[in-house]
Amino acid sequence: MATVTQSNDVRRDPRRWWALGALVASMLTLGFDTTILNVALPTMAGELGATTGQQQWMADSYVIVFAALMLPAGLLGDRFGRRRMLIAGLGIFLAGSVAGSLAGDVNWVIAARTVMGVGAALVTPLALSVLPSLFGPDERTKAVGVISAASSLGLPLGPIIGGWLLNHFWWGSVFLVNIPMAAIGIAACVFLLPETKDPASPRVDTLSTAFTAAGLGALIYAIIEAPSRGWGDPLIVGMLIGSALLLTALVLRERRMERPMLDMTLLSHRGFLFSSIAATLVMFVLSGLLFVLPQYLQAVLGNDALGTGVRLLPMMGGLIIAARAAQPLVNKFGSRAVVCAGLVVLAFAALLGSRTTVDSGYGFTALWLSITGFGFGFSIVPAMDGALGALPRDRAGSGAGLLMTMRQVGAAIGIALLGSLLASTFRDRLDVTGLPAKAADTAGESVVAAHMVAQKAGSTDLISSANSAYVHGMGLVLLVCGVAALVTALLSAAFLPNTPAAPTKQEEAEEDPATAGAIALADAGQ
Structure with a gap:
């Protein structure tokens, strides 16, 4: 298909909504991929014998590559064709998913997740950058809204789909589910999307x-x-x-x-800098929580994979509701007040959650999870908006790229740092008295491994100790999250510029589509 300009004929092509559907399928797949893996980790740890560190790598290998390659991926699309590179990204993601579904050990899973991260880094910016070639300004807002809704749906769908698959099939099915959706996206890109380029873009x-x-x-x-x-x-x-x-x-x-490629001078804008720090720290907390919670719900509370996914819904629901309600509050009270309030709510929820005990039960967990979701939603959306709104319009595209990269880095460090705190605390507090050295080492690898050793040894004391050690470690993680959120709230109150005015209709119409898409993805916690 030949390269085209953004003409009205292309924008009015009746196939454009079908093409949007393909992009939605692609973004939906990426949206629930992370939360699917979080629910699957306890099952995979049991069947593959993965330590806590290896589970961290299964999650982080994807995020690190995503963060490192997102900016050059966008430039590759600009120079060599967005449609071509989008197809390549979906193909790489599909190949990684196939490899993951067939993997027989932890290292292969980590390798497959790394390949999937390469594909996701290509798909995310390019799925947004092709929208101007499909839709005019009058339809673009609606198109971005549809993609935003699909990405939002990915958050609650991930745990539920993942749980259902794990209850009925083997753990590799959480990778296999990506294949048909990626294949549909590739076919639609081949037949429906026009090719667009920007030869003047910087070299990779x-x-x-x-x-x-x-x-x-x-x-x-x-x-x-x-x-x-x-x-x-x-x-x-x-x-x-x-x-x-x-x-x-x-x-x-x-x-x-x-x-x-990475414009560091953007950090000289105070509003961009501190809004970006707030958004990054929120992602630090969110990614860490999504790593530690499924193991608590599954191993300690004894839920199956589907039950674990369903029990994460209070946080997901709170996040999505608050994300949609944040903008009217920003218009009324200003972004600084809403971001600070959201961070204080998040800090309260984390500190409340740190009081969880082995005997607390799910009711108490559902309470602080719901509050956590609201805190996330009311802090991340205004922070993202404030960061991009603080930049000149001609720097919005590079600012969105830097901001999304920072958020991914925050997510990677959250999984690594909070997961490591949990692992060391669990190992130190686990009572392995009377166990052979090899069994004791295995039990210390994760709460799932400790349960498996306890079942083989017929030791109820080891199960009790494992549950207690894990809940204590989770409490420390939540305490760190609460303190981090509170410190971020204080920094935001002191340094974050206020933006009380809502944009005019004319400004909304002139909104850069790449920026709008980045905000939409951010709203969904992508």
């Missing part, structure tokens, strides 16, 4: 991309492996130093480039 800087991926990878490796190796271990210290050097080199290189 391979060295900066390598610095980003290697620096983030070294940092996450050190955080995940430190609980078992020790923070003073030469490899851990070397990784931390190497990460600092690589990320410093990235910043210095980008600052010297005439057209940087």
Whole structure:
């Protein structure tokens, strides 16, 4: 299909809504992929013998690659064709899903998740950037709203679909479900999407991309492996130093480039900087919670996979409702007040959750989960809007890319840091008295492993100790989340500029579509 310009004929092509449907299917797949994996991790840990660290890598390998490649992926689409690179991204995501469904050990799953992260990094920015070639300004807002709704649906659908699949099929089915949706997206892109390019876009800087991926990878490796190796271990210290050097080199290189891929000068805008910090820390908390909660619901409370997914709905529901209700409150009270209030609610919910005991039951958990969801929704949406609204209109596209990258980095560090805190606390408090050395080591790997050892040994005391140790570790994680949210609220109150005025209709019509799409995805917690 030949490259086309954004003409009215293309925008009025009757196939455009079918093409949008294909993009929605693609974004929906990416939307529930993360939450599907969170629900599947306890089952996979049991069947594959995955330690807590390996579970962290299954989640983080996807996020690290996503964060490192999102900006160069957008530039690749601009230079070589957005339709072509979108098809390539869906194909890579499909291949990773196939590999994941066939994997026989933890390392293969981690490798498959890494491949899926490459595909997702291509799909996310490019699915948004093709909208101008399909829709005119009068229809674009509606199209972005449809994609936003699909991404929002992915959050609650992920745990439910994942739980249902795990109750009826083997764990690889959580990867297999991606294949038909990705295939439909590829077919629709081939037959329905026009090709668009922007030859004037900056070139992809391979060295900066390598610095980003290697620096983030070294940092996450050190955080995940430190609980078992020790923070003073030469490899851990070397990784931390190497990460600092690589990320410093990235910043210095980008600052010297005439057209940087990662525009660090955007951080000189106070509103963008502190709104981005708030959004990043919210993602830090959200990703950490979604990592530790399923194991509590499944291993400690004894729910099956579907029951675990359903029991996550209070948080997902609160998040989606609050995300939709945030803008009217911002129009009335200003973004600073709403962001700060959301963070205080989030801090209260986390501190309340830190009081969870083995005997608390799900009722108490549902209460603080619901409050948590509202805190997330009321803080993340105004923070994202405030960050992008603080930039000049001609910097909105690069600002959205930097902001989404920062959020993914926050998510990766949240899983690594909070998961490592949980792992070390669990191992330290688990009572393995009387167990052979090998069985004791296995039991200390995760709460799921401890339950499996206890069942083989017929030890109810080990199950009780494992549950108690895990709940204590989860309480510490929630305490850290609460303190982080409270500190972020104080920083926001002190430094965040206020934006009380709602945009005019003319400004909304002139809204940059890439920026609008980025906000829509952010609203959905993508």
